Amino acid sequence: xxxxxxxxxxxxxxxxxxxxxxxxxxxxxxxxxRWITAGLFMGLVGAGIVAxxxxxxxxxxxxxxxxxxxxxxxxxxxxxxxxxxxxxxSHGAELxxxxxxxxxxxxxxxxxxxxxxxxxGLAVLREGSETVLFLYGIAASNGANTSAMLSGGxxxxxxxxxxxxxxxxxxxxxxxxxxxxxTSALILLLAAGMASQAAKFLxxxxxxxxxxxxxxxxxxxxxxxxxxxxxxxxxxGYDARPAGLQLLFYVLVLVCIGFGMKITQDKxxxxxxxxxxxxxxx
Amino acid sequence: MKYILSxxxxxxxxxxxxxxxFVISIKDHKFEPAEIIIPAGKKIKLLVENQDSTPxxxxxxxLNREKIIAGNSKTTIYIGPLDAGRYPFFGEFNQETxxxxxxxx
Numbered sequence: 473x474x475x476x477x478x479x480x481x482x483x484x485x486x487x488x489x490x491x492x493x494x495x496x497x498x499x500x501x502x503x504x505x506r507w508i509t510a511g512l513f514m515g516l517v518g519a520g521i522v523a524x525x526x527x528x529x530x531x532x533x534x535x536x537x538x539x540x541x542x543x544x545x546x547x548x549x550x551x552x553x554x555x556x557x558x559x560x561x562s563h564g565a566e567l568x569x570x571x572x573x574x575x576x577x578x579x580x581x582x583x584x585x586x587x588x589x590x591x592x593g594l595a596v597l598r599e600g601s602e603t604v605l606f607l608y609g610i611a612a613s614n615g616a617n618t619s620a621m622l623s624g625g626x627x628x629x630x631x632x633x634x635x636x637x638x639x640x641x642x643x644x645x646x647x648x649x650x651x652x653x654x655t656s657a658l659i660l661l662l663a664a665g666m667a668s669q670a671a672k673f674l675x676x677x678x679x680x681x682x683x684x685x686x687x688x689x690x691x692x693x694x695x696x697x698x699x700x701x702x703x704x705x706x707x708x709g710y711d712a713r714p715a716g717l718q719l720l721f722y723v724l725v726l727v728c729i730g731f732g733m734k735i736t737q738d739k740x741x742x743x744x745x746x747x748x749x750x751x752x753x754x
Numbered sequence: 755m756k757y758i759l760s761x762x763x764x765x766x767x768x769x770x771x772x773x774x775x776f777v778i779s780i781k782d783h784k785f786e787p788a789e790i791i792i793p794a795g796k797k798i799k800l801l802v803e804n805q806d807s808t809p810x811x812x813x814x815x816x817l818n819r820e821k822i823i824a825g826n827s828k829t830t831i832y833i834g835p836l837d838a839g840r841y842p843f844f845g846e847f848n849q850e851t852x853x854x855x856x857x858x859x
Contacts, residue, residue, distance in 0.1 A: 475849060526809065527824035535830035538821060602811070605822060609808035609847050676819055678797070678832040685836055686818070696815050713818055 473617070473624035476610065480628030483603040486706045487515075487595040488636025493662060494591055496643035497560065497655035498584065507585040508592050515596025522601035523608065539677035542598065546670035549594045553663035554729045556587045557656055561733035562740035603629075635703075656733065658707070664725045665709020671721040672711075683716025779803040780810055780823070783848035791857045794838045800831045800856075810852065814843035817856065834858070 491508065498504045522529065522541075530538045563584075603625075610621045646654050674680040691712035694701045704710035709722060776798055779786050783806060792798050804810050804823040812831060813820045823829045836858045845852025 479846060479849075526822055527827045530822070530824060530827065530829055535828075538829070602822065605809045605824075606811075606847050609810075609825075612808050672818060676821065676832060685834065691815065711818070712815065715818065 473620045476621040476624035477628035477631070479606060480603055480625040481632045482628075482702060483599045483606070484629045484632035485635060485702060487599040488632045489639060489703075489706045490595040490662060491592055492636035492638075492640035493643065493655065493658050494556075494588060496640045497556075497659055498588060499644065501584050501588075504585055504588055507589045511589040511592030512596055514589070515593040516600055518593065518597040519600025519604055522597060523604035526601070526605060536677035536679070539673040539679075543670045543673040543677075545594050545598050546666045546673070549591055550663045550666050550670070550725060552587045552591045552594075553659055553666070554725070554732065556584065556591070557659050557663070557729050558732045558736050559584055559587070560652070560656060562736040660726060660729055660733075661708040663729060664722045665705070665707070667721040667725040668709045668711060668714065668718040671718040672715065675715055675717055680717055683720065685715055686713035687716055687719060689713050774798045775801060777801045777803065778854065779805055780845065780852065781805045783810070783845060783851045785843075785845070785852060785854035788854040789857060790854075791859055792834065792836075794858045795835045797832060797834045800833050801828060802831060803828045809847065811846040812843060813846045814841060814856075816841040817843060819843070820846075 491512070495504070495508055526538075528537075529541050533540055607622065607625055610618060610625070615621075643651070643655060643658075671680070675682045689712060694704065694710070694712065696702065696705055696710070696712050701710065701712070711718060714722075774796060776790050776792060778790065778800065780802065802812055802821075802823055804825060804827055807825040809822055809824050811820060811822045812829075817833055817836075819831055819833065821829060821831055833856065836856075838858050841856045841858065843854050843856065
């Protein structure tokens with residue numbers, strides 16, 4: 473039962489943390505609750521479908537379909553988070569200062585929300601499908617302690633959701649002037665971590681070279697199986713033995729999104745000051 | 755002549771493929787063989803055949819690999835090139851029994 477709880481906890485944790493952070497980051501975007509719920513629901517349905525077709529996906533592309541699938545799903549999530557970060561960099565301050573005015577701008581709000589839907593949906597899809605397969609295996613084996621194991625899984629799920637909620641509630645307590653900095657940094661690291669995971673799958677599939685199987689080994693300091701290791705892995709993409717390509721992807725995503733945010737931020741500030749000058753002139 | 759030449763040309767490719775291919779099967783939530791020995795500094799192709807009806811996840815923190823294998827199906831996992839040492843792996847869905855290791859020499 474305990475073992476089951478840990479496995480489900482680990483699978484659900486990643487999705488729960490992503491949802492917690494993204495939900496907090498978009499707290500002033502109007503109508504986001506509906507979109508997040510829709511993303512969650514679509515992710516769950518998708519997870520069921522992916523779990524059912526595991527064998528088909530795996531056998532695709534001469535046995536490396538699963539790696540390709542995971543890498544593509546992660547890649548889309550990284551792109552969406554990048555888009556979200558850059559969008560928030562130019563609109564975040566406005567949203568905070570004048571939520572109602574921007575709320576009227578439905579089109580822009582909607583594009584931000586559709587990103588949310590995709591990010592949440594993909595996170596649930598990927599982690600959910602593994603959980604579904606695992607629980608299916610337990611149910612199908614029909615052992616003596618099936619119900620105890622399934623309830624263990626349920627406890628693990630609740631614990632993970634609890635942690636996701638904790639990070640959400642914790643982020644909302646951050647004072648407004650640091651809030652955008654903090655959530656932007658978290659989303660940036662989340663995206664970089666996902667890119668590193670995608671790199672791992674591309675190495676496993678032998679599509680890209682590893683550029684060094686393990687650059688260093690910090691498993692003796694922070695094991696990936698420990699709670700700290702799991703949290704660090706999901707939040708900032710911690711890997712005890714990262715391959716060279718993983719580090720390359722990680723840094724590349726950090727630099728690209730960071731640069732994109734910087735550019736849009738500068739632009740929106742200059743536009744805003746121009747508008748202000750115009751108003752003064754009138 | 756052309757025929758012989760093509761066989762000669764293909765031969766190194768064939769020997770290369772078989773030399774670097776290793777097979778592990780999963781039965782009753784156990785790996786068989788539980789330990790395989792592979793050469794250091796070479797990339798290998800690991801074929802994992804799940805003979806159980808339930809899915810399993812091949813996972814290893816040391817190897818930095820994870821892959822789900824559906825019930826009654828086969829899959830390929832590329833590993834290495836690695837330094838000499840012992841790299842444990844396990845079946846995440848049945849961790850109590852599904853334990854194994856890759857020994858690199």
